[in-house]
Amino acid sequence: MQSGLLSSLIILPLIASMVILLLPESYKGSYRWISLIVQILLMINLGTLIGGFEPNHTGYQFLEHFEWIRLTLGKTSILSIDYIVGIDGLSLAMVALSVVVFFIANISSFSINKKEKAYYSLFLLLTATVIGCFIAIDFFLFFIFFEFMLLPMYFLIGIWGGPNKAYASLKFIIYTLVGSVMILVVMIALAMSNVDEFFTSEYRRTVFSFDFRILSDHANLLKGSLLNIENPVKIFGINARDFMFILLFIGFGIKLPMVPFHTWLPDAHVEAPTPISVVLAGILLKIGGYGLIRIAYGFFPDIAIHYGLLFSIMGLISILYGGFNALAQKDLKKLIAYSSISHMGFVLLGIGAFNIEGFNGAIFQMFSHGLLSSMLFLIAGVLYERTKNREIANFRGLAKTMPIFTVAVTIAFFGSLGLPSLSGFIGEFFTLFGSFQARSVPKVIPILGVLGIVLSAIYLLWTFQKMFFGEFWTKEEFKNNLTDLDQKEIIMLGVLGILTLIFGIFPNILFDLINPSVIQLF
Amino acid sequence: MKELQEILSSSKHILPEWILILGILLLVIIISFQKKDSKWPYRFSFLLVLTYTFTATYFYENLPSEGLKLYGNLLLVDQTSLFFKQLVSISTIIFLIHGRLFKYKFDGEIYFLILCVLLGLSFLAMTTHFLVIYVSIELVSIASYVLVATKNEKTNFEAAIKYLIFGATSSAIMLYGISLFYGMGHVLNFAEQTFSASISSNSPLVLQIVSFLFLGGLFFKIAAAPFHSWVPDVYEVTSTPVISYLSFAPKAVGVLVVARVIQANFAELNAVVLLIIFVSLIVGNLAALWQTNLKRMLGYSGIAQAGFILIGVLKGPQTDFYGAFFYLLTYLPITMGAFFLADLLKKQSGSDEIEDFKGIGQKNIFMGLNAVIIMMALVGLPPTIGFMAKLMVFSYIINLGEDMHSSVYYGLLIFGLMNAAISIYYYLKVPYFMLIKKSYNQPRYNPDFFLTLVLTYFSIALIIFFLYPDFGTEWVRKVLF
Numbered sequence A: 001m002q003s004g005l006l007s008s009l010i011i012l013p014l015i016a017s018m019v020i021l022l023l024p025e026s027y028k029g030s031y032r033w034i035s036l037i038v039q040i041l042l043m044i045n046l047g048t049l050i051g052g053f054e055p056n057h058t059g060y061q062f063l064e065h066f067e068w069i070r071l072t073l074g075k076t077s078i079l080s081i082d083y084i085v086g087i088d089g090l091s092l093a094m095v096a097l098s099v100v101v102f103f104i105a106n107i108s109s110f111s112i113n114k115k116e117k118a119y120y121s122l123f124l125l126l127t128a129t130v131i132g133c134f135i136a137i138d139f140f141l142f143f144i145f146f147e148f149m150l151l152p153m154y155f156l157i158g159i160w161g162g163p164n165k166a167y168a169s170l171k172f173i174i175y176t177l178v179g180s181v182m183i184l185v186v187m188i189a190l191a192m193s194n195v196d197e198f199f200t201s202e203y204r205r206t207v208f209s210f211d212f213r214i215l216s217d218h219a220n221l222l223k224g225s226l227l228n229i230e231n232p233v234k235i236f237g238i239n240a241r242d243f244m245f246i247l248l249f250i251g252f253g254i255k256l257p258m259v260p261f262h263t264w265l266p267d268a269h270v271e272a273p274t275p276i277s278v279v280l281a282g283i284l285l286k287i288g289g290y291g292l293i294r295i296a297y298g299f300f301p302d303i304a305i306h307y308g309l310l311f312s313i314m315g316l317i318s319i320l321y322g323g324f325n326a327l328a329q330k331d332l333k334k335l336i337a338y339s340s341i342s343h344m345g346f347v348l349l350g351i352g353a354f355n356i357e358g359f360n361g362a363i364f365q366m367f368s369h370g371l372l373s374s375m376l377f378l379i380a381g382v383l384y385e386r387t388k389n390r391e392i393a394n395f396r397g398l399a400k401t402m403p404i405f406t407v408a409v410t411i412a413f414f415g416s417l418g419l420p421s422l423s424g425f426i427g428e429f430f431t432l433f434g435s436f437q438a439r440s441v442p443k444v445i446p447i448l449g450v451l452g453i454v455l456s457a458i459y460l461l462w463t464f465q466k467m468f469f470g471e472f473w474t475k476e477e478f479k480n481n482l483t484d485l486d487q488k489e490i491i492m493l494g495v496l497g498i499l500t501l502i503f504g505i506f507p508n509i510l511f512d513l514i515n516p517s518v519i520q521l522f
Numbered sequence B: 001m002k003e004l005q006e007i008l009s010s011s012k013h014i015l016p017e018w019i020l021i022l023g024i025l026l027l028v029i030i031i032s033f034q035k036k037d038s039k040w041p042y043r044f045s046f047l048l049v050l051t052y053t054f055t056a057t058y059f060y061e062n063l064p065s066e067g068l069k070l071y072g073n074l075l076l077v078d079q080t081s082l083f084f085k086q087l088v089s090i091s092t093i094i095f096l097i098h099g100r101l102f103k104y105k106f107d108g109e110i111y112f113l114i115l116c117v118l119l120g121l122s123f124l125a126m127t128t129h130f131l132v133i134y135v136s137i138e139l140v141s142i143a144s145y146v147l148v149a150t151k152n153e154k155t156n157f158e159a160a161i162k163y164l165i166f167g168a169t170s171s172a173i174m175l176y177g178i179s180l181f182y183g184m185g186h187v188l189n190f191a192e193q194t195f196s197a198s199i200s201s202n203s204p205l206v207l208q209i210v211s212f213l214f215l216g217g218l219f220f221k222i223a224a225a226p227f228h229s230w231v232p233d234v235y236e237v238t239s240t241p242v243i244s245y246l247s248f249a250p251k252a253v254g255v256l257v258v259a260r261v262i263q264a265n266f267a268e269l270n271a272v273v274l275l276i277i278f279v280s281l282i283v284g285n286l287a288a289l290w291q292t293n294l295k296r297m298l299g300y301s302g303i304a305q306a307g308f309i310l311i312g313v314l315k316g317p318q319t320d321f322y323g324a325f326f327y328l329l330t331y332l333p334i335t336m337g338a339f340f341l342a343d344l345l346k347k348q349s350g351s352d353e354i355e356d357f358k359g360i361g362q363k364n365i366f367m368g369l370n371a372v373i374i375m376m377a378l379v380g381l382p383p384t385i386g387f388m389a390k391l392m393v394f395s396y397i398i399n400l401g402e403d404m405h406s407s408v409y410y411g412l413l414i415f416g417l418m419n420a421a422i423s424i425y426y427y428l429k430v431p432y433f434m435l436i437k438k439s440y441n442q443p444r445y446n447p448d449f450f451l452t453l454v455l456t457y458f459s460i461a462l463i464i465f466f467l468y469p470d471f472g473t474e475w476v477r478k479v480l481f
Helices: A005-022 A025-052 A089-111 A116-135 A139-148 A150-160 A165-191 A197-203 A240-255 A264-271 A274-299 A301-327 A332-353 A356-387 A403-416 A423-437 A444-468 A476-481 A487-505 A508-521 B002-033 B040-058 B079-101 B108-124 B130-149 B154-185 B193-199 B204-222 B231-237 B240-264 B270-289 B294-311 B322-349 B365-379 B385-404 B407-436 B449-467 B470-478
Strands: A061-073 A077-087 A206-209 B068-070 B075-077
Touching: A005 A025, A005 A061, A005 A077, A005 A116, A025 A061, A025 A089, A025 A116, A061 B385, A061 B470, A077 A089, A077 A116, A077 A139, A077 A197, A089 A116, A089 A274, A089 A356, A089 A487, A089 A508, A116 A139, A116 A150, A116 A274, A139 A150, A139 A165, A139 A274, A150 A165, A150 A274, A150 B407, A165 A240, A165 A264, A165 A274, A165 B385, A165 B407, A197 A206, A240 A274, A240 A301, A264 A274, A264 A332, A274 A301, A274 A332, A274 A356, A274 A508, A301 A332, A301 A444, A332 A356, A332 A423, A332 A444, A356 A403, A356 A423, A356 A476, A356 A487, A356 A508, A403 A423, A403 A444, A403 A487, A423 A444, A423 A487, A487 A508, B002 B040, B002 B068, B002 B075, B002 B108, B040 B079, B040 B108, B075 B079, B079 B108, B079 B240, B079 B322, B079 B449, B079 B470, B108 B130, B108 B240, B130 B154, B130 B204, B130 B240, B154 B193, B154 B204, B154 B231, B204 B240, B204 B270, B204 B294, B231 B240, B231 B294, B240 B294, B240 B322, B270 B294, B270 B407, B294 B322, B294 B385, B294 B407, B322 B365, B322 B385, B322 B407, B322 B449, B322 B470, B365 B385, B365 B407, B365 B449, B385 B407, B385 B449
Parallel strands: A077 A206
Antiparallel strands: A061 A077, B068 B075
């Protein structure tokens, strides 16, 4: 069935982006509405998708498959690149998250009033590429979206960012480009080792394929090729398959971000405007986790299981390092950025368990972190918009003047520190649970991981107490600006807060979607 | 009498070159009888290049697959040489249009020299004979020296003298290599069986060194390090359309000759080529990082790109130079588009310094977009054809690594990719200054819609070519050895 529903998720924002680019400057006021309408259309399409999705169906659904490029490589082989999109439970969860977060970020973008034309066309371009990344079933297509995401992001941070934006945007693009270059190596190596049997017999030439379904089936590995399993090829004394797996681990680890490749993240977050921070934390980081599950584990399951310990240790380091760093921050946004690193560490820990509980937990944690970190960055944005300042020490007793804001902050903070009945708890619980069950991971790692939750409780509650309780005090020049949330902000924080609650109380809504896909991976 | 017969019958087969030679002579006459600012030299050269292109494309109908050997094996007309002649003549046409659109007041002599370069390259594309190679390279070189020197400024003389000295030295080194080869085997055509047989008694190391000497002259034309020191100065001062032409045409045909040498397989040259690749990548990229002048930066980027192109000529069990040729095909619109952009930016900001481009992209958003696309193509990011070209050469290295069982190739793969990642820093500087930096002093701004539109052709071509690369791949596949 080729319904075009999935493609519409990419094409709609792309068209809207072009339309905005071509509209004359006198329609300036309409850009944000065009963009918002597209986001709402995406929501409706997402609803149809979820309605038509059959969780217990094996394999990808809503597949759309078009032949695209048949690149002749020399005389004997063809590189077959197709436009294939499809979803399973894992990608559906991620697509749903992206649509929600982009919707929220779009509302938040209303406060941008500089060069709207460029902003909204880049924003819609980013929407298309991010969603494309999650639904692409062809490695080449995935990589194009993955790589192309960098440029809108670069300009969004570089033009609308804070004072140090040039440094931050460049650091972001170079770090991620190094990561994607590593993924490119693996992409080429995988494609050159996997043969599409059907087309090979049809064209009478070796047809190399990028199709995820072919790449994940080891029966398609060409004998004697670089990544074959029987007689491993050595690269620098390491088995080629191990080598490629490590490249993927680092490549997606940079995106995740995993300590020690995380230093671009605090810079990028601090400089980015609020909506872009929301997108960056809410979705872009998830592509790292998605890639690790879908690509690193999906194509190299035989290798991955040997690296459970490495994953877990790196996860643990991220959790603790991010947590301790967050403790030391004076800037609210920087604190949130480090807490993001810490929380994404749980994703790594969950993946490192390489069991069903761990994977489920990791995916849930990504989803819940997407909601919660969006909330947190919106909260930082609320303060910054009013006072142009984010120093924690500059605010005290905000609860008195901004009661609704305080409610939102309560939900976000307690969700993040893992209070049961909010979504953060479920994710952290299942990742730790999976990690305890994993045979290859010593028990001490999840035990220390629990410390991460304690750390997040310390820094979040501390901040909460310092900023919201006690006598109201702030610098003289901010006093008049500190009004409570306006309607727009109530909608944004309200939607996210309610979703956090829903998924905290009924986690099965998500688990029912992803569990069958996760089981298939094993 | 037999020799005369051979010459006469061979002469029938190089009609395009005859047209070019007669045309050039006619052009000299036109130049000497017309006023200085006459438009006729331009019009005539345009017509001449068009005729040349058409004859080069359609004259050879039933070409045997191994090619026609002419003049007692001095010249070789095969599909590959035709492909390169087409590429070079397309770049000549772009040069002519570029110069016209920006209203350069070229003297007729410039057209004469450009056509001489075209003639030299066209012979260079169809030979495997040492002497013809040497003579054509000299023809190309001498014309290029004069081209660089024609703008009557002190900096031009300096650059031209540098170019001349380095060029003469590398020609001398090349000639030295040729004479050593001749001394070894008394055969001058390296594609002949007798050649490799006659020199096979020498030790491989000697053969490698002598080949390196011979290839030096070609690497000079390709602008590969360590034969690159003329590049930045020459690129900076030469007028943009001329350097746009010189950045592509000699490089393309130079790569072809290197490929022919490697195809002849008389010595194990991978080590030499690998060395050149590593040095070119690192020198080109690292030096480009520090440049503030766009044309200088493009010069260094050309050195790095030469490194990428040469990856495609490395010898393996299934060498067909597909990667290198495809890369060259894509490099034509990319580099000439980049120089077109540089000229347009110069026209609007009055300078080649990247810092002076502040704010241009904000006023003319389409120009900013074009700059982004062209620079992305230079980095090799999707969705531009630059990505496909990089994909080809990198998949070729992986194949090589598989076949040769050597980690050097994987090292090269990672090294090359890291270089591609570094290169984004300096390429992005251009759109960065155009789009992100605010201009403090109002630039002399005139919209130049028409020129922006022409620039858009380049960037649209780069994207369309990415989406439908079949046209290019089929074209290249026809010409493989």
